[in-house]
Amino acid sequence: MNKKRVTSQDVAKHAGVSRSVVSAVLNGTPGIGVSAQTREAVLASIEALHYQVDAQARSMKTGRSMTLAAFGDTAHPLFMRLLEGMQRAGEAAGYHLLLCSPGEREEAQSRRKLLDLYRQRRIDGIVTLDDTNYADEDWAGEVRKAGVPYVSVEGYAEAEGVVSVQADYAGSMKTALDYLTKKMPEGAGAPEYAEVRSTSWDEETNWAELQRKRGYLEWCEERALEPRVTNLLQHEGSVDWDGWLGNRSGSSPLPLLVNWSSAVPDLYRAARRFGLEIGEELRVMSADNTIGGDRLSVPTLSCMEIPYAEMGRAAVERLLRQIEGGAGEPAKTRLPAILKPGESA
Structure with missing residues (x-):
């Protein structure tokens, strides 16, 4: 027999709170303050009841897929380090990562596929790991036209119209x-x-x-x-x-x-x-x-x-602020490199 699906109403009843409070804990709903004690109670009830968020229903309600695209060469070790930071920051905000790589396709074609995914509401934003000289105006123009939240890591160093994260x-x-x-x-x-x-x-x-x-x-x-x-x-x-x-x-x-x-x-x-x-x-x-x-x-x-994991974290945080409609921040984030003392000096 099919087991009855646990709903957010069941979680609210178990935790002794309203359904709106459960929603606030799950989605970070603005305007609803939740104390640390209440939040812990809701999370404990979610675990006890084995509650699973209906991703499709939430996507229809919020218009978000809760997925971010990470574009880069998956064979490159620096991209792997970037993904470490992106994964941690995304997970903390309830987002998943979709890995995208040019593969055998031309890079420009692969990037345009990302815009198609955004229009299909399958991703909510894009982070790309670029060469430090990368500043393709055609791609930047396509991003602006599509209205997709976007952050370049290492690219567009001097282009103030594009949000980017670089090492100092x-x-x-x-x-x-x-x-x-x-x-x-x-x-x-x-x-x-x-x-x-x-x-x-x-x-x-x-x-x-x-x-x-x-x-x-x-x-x-x-x-x-x-x-x-x-x-x-x-x-x-x-x-x-x-x-x-x-x-x-x-x-x-x-x-x-x-x-x-x-x-x-x-x-x-x-x-x-x-x-x-x-x-x-x-x-x-x-x-x-x-x-x-x-x-x-x-x-x-x-x-x-060069702090690629930290740059990945910063890129996701900048992306999430764009998704939330934040504005007025400087377009560039510059992060210091990390000193690693050794025996050679």
């Missing part, structure tokens, strides 16, 4: 330099900054790298120190550090800030060839822990962790 790359450089120089003697010059470049990006247009260099130059200017910037090419995943180390033999200790941790393993190997001890004769730090280099390096690498 310039600020993270200053934090790294403060840490790297705390053991340096009085009167020592500025640490050298090694800007490792990939063949796939241009130093004049890569927003994140431009911000890092700006942070380094500002830090030096604030202390009246002469900046020292070295450019190195990462070719097929490798960086040749031998020339750099050869030109600096005898100048010990060498304080060095590298933009990517992915360039550090080659530096460690080169230092061993030159007989330099990491952390003593060569003090190294990375401004971006791109591959979890702090855990993979021996000695452990001091680095700045």
